[in-house]
Amino acid sequence: MIDIKFLRDNPDLVRASQRARGADESLVDQVLAADEKRRASLSEFESLRAEQKSVSKSVGAIMGKLGAAKKQGGDVTAIQAEADEARAKATELAAEVKRREAAADDEGAEFTGLLKKLDNIVLDGVPAGGEDDYVVLEHIGEPTTFDFEPLDHLALGEKLGAIDMERGAKVGGARFYFLTGVGARLELALLNLAMNQAVEQGFIPMITPTLVRPEIMDGTGYLDAHEDVYHLPADDLYLTGTSEVALAGYHQGEIIDISGGPKRYAGWSSCYRREAGSHGKDTRGIIRVHQFNKVEMFVYCDPADAQAEHQRLLDWEKEMLAKVELPYRVIDTAAGDLGGSAARKYDSEAWVPTQGRYRELTSTSNCTTYQARRLGIRYRTPEGRTEPVATLNGTLATTRWLVAILENHQQADGSVKVPAALQPFLGTDVLKPL
């Protein structure tokens, strides 16, 4: 949710942001109109409410007098009449207050509904346009070349006894898989490497709930894309597609202390995605699956620090990619391809030899104060005011990384070299075919 005060003062900036995203510009004026209406009817209701309260209070005072007079055994008819009169007036007032309150509530809900539809304001420098309008920021390493015909990750995985798609489908259906033997160990190695790095950098390691309540899912902005989210109707819970959701919900409704610097969490969780919009895409292997594991960085910080923190997250992702020795590029995602909560997003994409292209391995978003405003997460400024924090997230490792690791480090005999950083976790420098 964006700041309504900012919107009132800078409608043109918000319009420009909507335009860059290819989103509805007229929403801005709808929100502003709804805001006017809601404030007018709120004022009306509140002043009438104040009147009702004072009349009602006077009834209380009269009741007190009445009680005292009764106790003394005096004549109470005059006081009784006064009480009846005041009460009658209050009754009338109460009915009108109820009507105005309902109107104010309706207009408030209308306003909030519209405001929530507005996506985050994209930052200066974010390329305008859609999915293909990204800007490549840098290339690290050269695409891997082979003097033999490389196998794809699934063929390699099957030879190594690392991936079993067939039984995955038997047990869970399409887009499910088993990681077996060295496959399971390789994933654990990767995730542990990521977790270790995060801890070294001062992150608090977290293992998070993967089922969350509707408020949390909505607060992070993912319910807007609800067709891609698993829902358990019997319990009204949602399966999270990333631990970002639980980590953002962790401080929901709190005023947190960031006076000592950003709060950084590293979440380890299984992630669940319906992949509803991607039928037929990436159906081979484990590139796009319904369930995978991920280590995710999540940060709460001073909004003034958010852009610098975003760079740091990107640097830490690059550090992980260097450790597993992959060639990749970094892109600055275009406005239209940002999630609704994100103001800027950098993806790192590793080279996948058998596809001859780069595929996303990490994604780091600066959500500025958008999520925090929805979730009610604030900090105290040095002046003592409460303001929404900025939230940011970024990937440190996922199951998908196995695809790039297997393919880029394969050798002619079907074995796969293990990057040095992973060797201590696996106890070997090469994975050999069965």
Added chain:
RNA sequence: GGAGGCGUCGCCUAGUCUGGUCUAUGGCGCCCGCCUGCUAAGCGGGUUUGGGGCUUAAAACCCCAUCGAGGGUUCAAAUCCCUCCGCCUCCGCCA
């Protein structure tokens, strides 16, 4: 799954039975000031959060809401009723 207890402004706590001087009590902590060789003690004041108004803006000020959440009854709800959430105790079941 069943039975019972509980949820109050950072923490603890009074108030709930019997609706109205509750504008929510007191303590601790914290902040400001006074006093004081220094410290401690003492004294005085302040200390939930959100929204609306006023204001160029902020502060101050006024108003509305806020006693786990949401609804209801009533002129009036922390207090009565309903639903939900969470915590605790016991029983049952279970990996």
